[in-house]
Amino acid sequence: MATSSSLLRVSSYGLSRNNITYPLFNYLDIDLVVSRTYCTTGTSNDVTDNRTSENITNVSRMSPNRYRQYHRKPPEMAYKDLIHKRNLYATYGNASGEDARLLWPSRKKLLDQEQEEKEEGKPLLERLAQIEADKKMEEQKRLQRHEKIEKNMAQMNKWITEYKKKHETVALQAKEREAKKEALLEEAREYFGYKIQYNDPKFQEMLAQKEETEKKEAKKKKKEEKLKKLADYLSRPDGKKSESAEPGKLKS
Incomplete structure:
Protein backbone atom coordinates (compact mmCIF):
# COMPACT_ATOMS: atom_id res chain seq x y z
CA MET A 1 0.00 0.00 0.00
CA ALA A 2 1.33 3.45 -0.93
CA THR A 3 0.22 7.05 -0.56
CA SER A 4 0.65 9.92 -3.03
CA SER A 5 -0.08 13.58 -2.44
CA SER A 6 -0.12 16.77 -4.46
CA LEU A 7 -0.08 20.41 -3.41
CA LEU A 8 -2.96 22.68 -4.26
CA ARG A 9 -2.46 26.39 -3.73
CA VAL A 10 -5.33 28.83 -3.65
CA SER A 11 -4.26 32.44 -4.00
CA SER A 12 -5.72 35.73 -5.16
CA TYR A 13 -4.95 34.66 -8.71
CA GLY A 14 -6.84 31.38 -8.50
CA LEU A 15 -6.12 27.67 -8.03
CA SER A 16 -2.56 26.56 -8.88
CA ARG A 17 -1.47 23.00 -9.45
CA ASN A 18 1.76 21.82 -11.06
CA ASN A 19 2.64 25.41 -11.97
CA ILE A 20 -0.71 25.83 -13.73
CA THR A 21 -3.00 28.59 -12.44
CA TYR A 22 -6.78 28.31 -12.52
CA PRO A 23 -8.50 31.62 -11.65
CA LEU A 24 -11.18 31.06 -8.97
CA PHE A 25 -11.16 33.70 -6.20
CA ASN A 26 -9.90 37.18 -5.75
CA TYR A 27 -9.61 37.32 -1.97
CA LEU A 28 -8.30 33.96 -0.60
CA ASP A 29 -4.82 32.61 -0.05
CA ILE A 30 -5.10 28.97 1.23
CA ASP A 31 -2.78 25.96 0.92
CA LEU A 32 -4.50 22.57 0.64
CA VAL A 33 -2.80 19.18 0.79
CA VAL A 34 -4.75 16.39 -0.89
CA SER A 35 -3.82 12.80 -0.03
CA ARG A 36 -4.76 9.78 -2.00
CA THR A 37 -4.31 6.19 -0.78
CA TYR A 38 -4.10 3.25 -3.08
CA CYS A 39 -3.32 -0.45 -2.63
CA THR A 40 -0.35 -2.00 -4.41
CA THR A 41 -1.43 -5.60 -3.81
CA GLY A 42 -4.53 -5.31 -5.93
CA THR A 43 -6.96 -6.55 -3.22
CA SER A 44 -8.64 -3.73 -1.32
CA ASN A 45 -10.78 -6.05 0.84
CA ASP A 46 -7.74 -7.09 2.91
CA VAL A 47 -6.93 -3.56 4.05
CA THR A 48 -9.13 -3.61 7.18
CA ASP A 49 -8.92 -6.27 9.88
CA ASN A 50 -11.40 -7.30 12.54
CA ARG A 51 -10.24 -4.68 15.04
CA THR A 52 -10.64 -1.86 12.53
CA SER A 53 -14.10 -3.11 11.65
CA GLU A 54 -15.01 -3.26 15.30
CA ASN A 55 -13.79 0.30 15.85
CA ILE A 56 -15.78 1.48 12.86
CA THR A 57 -19.01 -0.11 14.13
CA ASN A 58 -18.45 1.12 17.70
CA VAL A 59 -20.40 4.38 17.86
CA SER A 60 -21.03 4.24 21.63
CA ARG A 61 -18.07 6.52 22.45
CA MET A 62 -17.08 4.09 25.18
CA SER A 63 -13.50 3.10 25.83
CA PRO A 64 -12.43 -0.20 24.21
CA ASN A 65 -12.44 -2.10 27.52
CA ARG A 66 -15.83 -0.68 28.51
CA TYR A 67 -17.16 -1.67 25.11
CA ARG A 68 -15.82 -5.21 25.54
CA GLN A 69 -17.27 -5.48 29.03
CA TYR A 70 -20.64 -4.32 27.74
CA HIS A 71 -20.57 -7.20 25.24
CA ARG A 72 -19.54 -9.61 28.02
CA LYS A 73 -15.96 -9.93 26.84
CA PRO A 74 -12.92 -9.74 29.12
CA PRO A 75 -11.00 -6.46 28.99
CA GLU A 76 -7.53 -6.23 27.52
CA MET A 77 -5.02 -5.47 30.28
CA ALA A 78 -1.32 -4.76 29.86
CA TYR A 79 -0.55 -6.23 33.29
CA LYS A 80 -2.55 -8.70 35.36
CA ASP A 81 -1.57 -9.90 38.80
CA LEU A 82 -3.08 -12.89 40.57
CA ILE A 83 -5.97 -10.88 42.01
CA HIS A 84 -6.89 -9.47 38.58
CA LYS A 85 -6.71 -12.92 37.02
CA ARG A 86 -8.98 -14.38 39.71
CA ASN A 87 -11.48 -11.56 39.25
CA LEU A 88 -11.50 -12.06 35.48
CA TYR A 89 -11.99 -15.81 35.80
CA ALA A 90 -14.74 -15.33 38.40
CA THR A 91 -16.53 -12.91 36.07
CA TYR A 92 -16.04 -14.42 32.61
CA GLY A 93 -15.10 -18.04 33.34
CA ASN A 94 -13.20 -19.86 30.59
CA ALA A 95 -13.83 -16.94 28.22
CA SER A 96 -11.25 -14.95 30.19
CA GLY A 97 -8.49 -17.21 28.88
CA GLU A 98 -7.03 -17.73 32.36
CA ASP A 99 -5.77 -21.08 33.59
CA ALA A 100 -7.81 -22.04 36.65
CA ARG A 101 -4.99 -24.25 37.94
CA LEU A 102 -2.76 -21.22 38.39
CA LEU A 103 -5.43 -19.31 40.27
CA TRP A 104 -5.73 -21.82 43.12
CA PRO A 105 -3.76 -20.96 46.29
CA SER A 106 -0.44 -22.71 46.63
CA ARG A 107 0.22 -25.30 49.30
CA LYS A 108 2.40 -22.84 51.20
CA LYS A 109 -0.40 -20.26 51.12
CA MET A 153 -53.21 -9.73 67.90
CA ALA A 154 -55.60 -12.37 69.22
CA GLN A 155 -56.17 -10.23 72.34
CA MET A 156 -56.36 -6.97 70.40
CA ASN A 157 -60.17 -6.71 70.52
CA LYS A 158 -60.17 -7.37 74.26
CA TRP A 159 -57.54 -4.72 74.89
CA ILE A 160 -59.37 -2.21 72.74
CA THR A 161 -62.56 -2.82 74.72
CA GLU A 162 -60.70 -2.43 78.02
CA TYR A 163 -59.06 0.76 76.78
CA LYS A 164 -62.38 2.26 75.74
CA LYS A 165 -63.93 1.27 79.06
CA LYS A 166 -61.03 2.80 80.97
CA HIS A 167 -61.25 5.93 78.86
CA GLU A 168 -64.97 6.21 79.56
CA THR A 169 -64.33 5.68 83.29
CA VAL A 170 -61.69 8.41 83.34
CA ALA A 171 -64.00 10.75 81.45
CA LEU A 172 -66.86 9.97 83.85
CA GLN A 173 -64.63 10.59 86.88
CA ALA A 174 -63.48 13.89 85.40
CA LYS A 175 -67.09 14.83 84.78
CA GLU A 176 -68.01 13.92 88.37
CA ARG A 177 -65.09 15.97 89.71
CA GLU A 178 -66.16 18.92 87.61
CA ALA A 179 -69.76 18.58 88.83
CA LYS A 180 -68.58 18.33 92.43
CA LYS A 181 -66.40 21.39 91.93
CA GLU A 182 -69.33 23.35 90.51
CA ALA A 183 -71.52 22.22 93.43
CA LEU A 184 -68.88 23.34 95.93
CA LEU A 185 -68.53 26.70 94.20
CA GLU A 186 -72.31 27.13 94.30
CA GLU A 187 -72.33 26.22 97.97
CA ALA A 188 -69.52 28.71 98.64
CA ARG A 189 -71.43 31.41 96.75
CA GLU A 190 -74.46 30.81 98.95
CA TYR A 191 -72.26 30.76 102.08
CA PHE A 192 -70.28 33.93 101.33
CA GLY A 193 -73.04 35.70 99.43
CA TYR A 194 -70.97 36.40 96.31
CA LYS A 195 -69.34 34.50 93.47
CA ILE A 196 -65.98 33.12 94.52
CA GLN A 197 -63.09 31.60 92.58
CA TYR A 198 -61.83 28.06 93.11
CA ASN A 199 -58.29 29.21 94.03
CA ASP A 200 -59.53 31.77 96.55
CA PRO A 201 -57.98 31.17 100.03
CA LYS A 202 -61.39 31.49 101.67
CA PHE A 203 -62.76 28.78 99.41
CA GLN A 204 -59.78 26.51 100.14
CA GLU A 205 -60.31 27.05 103.87
CA MET A 206 -63.98 26.17 103.51
CA LEU A 207 -63.02 22.99 101.63
CA ALA A 208 -60.62 21.98 104.42
CA GLN A 209 -63.33 22.48 107.04
CA LYS A 210 -65.83 20.56 104.95
CA GLU A 211 -63.43 17.63 104.50
CA GLU A 212 -62.75 17.56 108.22
CA THR A 213 -66.48 17.53 108.94
CA GLU A 214 -67.06 14.71 106.43
CA LYS A 215 -64.28 12.64 108.02
CA LYS A 216 -65.82 13.10 111.47
CA GLU A 217 -69.25 12.12 110.16
CA ALA A 218 -67.84 9.04 108.42
CA LYS A 219 -66.02 8.01 111.59
CA LYS A 220 -69.16 8.54 113.65
CA LYS A 221 -71.24 6.52 111.21
CA LYS A 222 -68.72 3.69 111.26
CA LYS A 223 -68.78 3.64 115.06
CA GLU A 224 -72.59 3.53 115.09
CA GLU A 225 -72.56 0.56 112.70
CA LYS A 226 -70.08 -1.23 114.93
CA LEU A 227 -72.24 -0.66 118.02
CA LYS A 228 -75.30 -1.83 116.12
CA LYS A 229 -73.59 -5.09 115.15
CA LEU A 230 -72.46 -5.62 118.74
CA ALA A 231 -75.98 -5.01 120.06
CA ASP A 232 -77.37 -7.44 117.50
CA TYR A 233 -74.87 -10.07 118.63
CA LEU A 234 -75.72 -9.63 122.30
CA SER A 235 -79.48 -9.66 121.67
CA ARG A 236 -79.43 -13.24 120.32
CA PRO A 237 -80.10 -15.72 123.18
CA ASP A 238 -79.58 -18.85 121.06
CA GLY A 239 -76.27 -19.95 119.59
CA LYS A 240 -77.28 -19.05 116.04
CA LYS A 241 -75.25 -15.96 115.67
CA SER A 242 -74.19 -14.65 112.34
CA GLU A 243 -70.51 -14.87 111.61
CA SER A 244 -70.45 -11.21 110.65
CA ALA A 245 -71.72 -10.27 114.14
CA GLU A 246 -69.11 -12.22 116.14
CA PRO A 247 -67.03 -9.98 118.41
CA GLY A 248 -63.80 -11.48 117.12
CA LYS A 249 -64.68 -10.45 113.58
CA LEU A 250 -65.82 -6.96 114.41
CA LYS A 251 -63.45 -4.36 113.09
CA SER A 252 -62.03 -2.01 115.61
Missing part, protein backbone atom coordinates in the same frame (compact mmCIF):
# COMPACT_ATOMS: atom_id res chain seq x y z
CA LEU A 110 -2.91 -22.77 52.46
CA LEU A 111 -0.53 -23.81 55.24
CA ASP A 112 0.03 -20.16 56.14
CA GLN A 113 -3.73 -19.56 56.30
CA GLU A 114 -4.20 -22.62 58.48
CA GLN A 115 -1.45 -21.45 60.83
CA GLU A 116 -3.01 -18.00 60.93
CA GLU A 117 -6.38 -19.50 61.86
CA LYS A 118 -4.77 -21.46 64.68
CA GLU A 119 -3.06 -18.36 65.97
CA GLU A 120 -6.21 -16.26 65.78
CA GLY A 121 -8.30 -18.72 67.74
CA LYS A 122 -10.96 -21.12 66.62
CA PRO A 123 -10.50 -23.10 63.43
CA LEU A 124 -12.65 -22.53 60.40
CA LEU A 125 -15.05 -25.42 61.08
CA GLU A 126 -15.75 -24.24 64.60
CA ARG A 127 -16.37 -20.71 63.40
CA LEU A 128 -18.73 -22.00 60.73
CA ALA A 129 -20.55 -24.02 63.40
CA GLN A 130 -20.79 -20.88 65.55
CA ILE A 131 -22.18 -18.92 62.63
CA GLU A 132 -24.77 -21.64 62.03
CA ALA A 133 -25.71 -21.63 65.72
CA ASP A 134 -26.10 -17.85 65.64
CA LYS A 135 -28.36 -18.15 62.61
CA LYS A 136 -30.52 -20.72 64.40
CA MET A 137 -30.74 -18.48 67.46
CA GLU A 138 -31.78 -15.52 65.34
CA GLU A 139 -34.40 -17.66 63.62
CA GLN A 140 -35.69 -18.84 67.00
CA LYS A 141 -35.93 -15.25 68.22
CA ARG A 142 -37.78 -14.30 65.07
CA LEU A 143 -40.27 -17.15 65.53
CA GLN A 144 -40.80 -16.23 69.18
CA ARG A 145 -41.41 -12.63 68.21
CA HIS A 146 -43.94 -13.66 65.55
CA GLU A 147 -45.64 -15.94 68.07
CA LYS A 148 -45.87 -13.07 70.55
CA ILE A 149 -47.28 -10.79 67.86
CA GLU A 150 -49.92 -13.37 66.92
CA LYS A 151 -50.84 -13.83 70.58
CA ASN A 152 -51.16 -10.08 71.08
